[in-house]
Amino acid sequence: MTKLTITEIAAESVELLPARETLFWDVNTALIAAQNASYAVNAATVLSVAHSTAVQGITVTQF
Structure with missing residues (x-):
């Protein structure tokens, strides 16, 4: 396992998920x-x- 540098952590970004109403299949099942x-x-x-x-x-x- 390699350690992350400060530069790599600073380069990370996030993205918001769409609102729940815009998701086509609102089902989470697991067999x-x-x-x-x-x-x-x-x-x-x-x-x-x-x-x-x-x-x-x-x-x-999981679906």
Whole structure:
């Protein structure tokens, strides 16, 4: 990561967004899908250990 100099900061500018009434689509939605799966089977055994690894996936789509 590089540090900004005073000259670079002074060169920054801002721009106002249009009024809310002028925006064509006034909708902000996000679709979120999350899945988490983990399975461990330890059937018909005595003094044994079952290990499980979880797999997780999250998808976010914003409009």
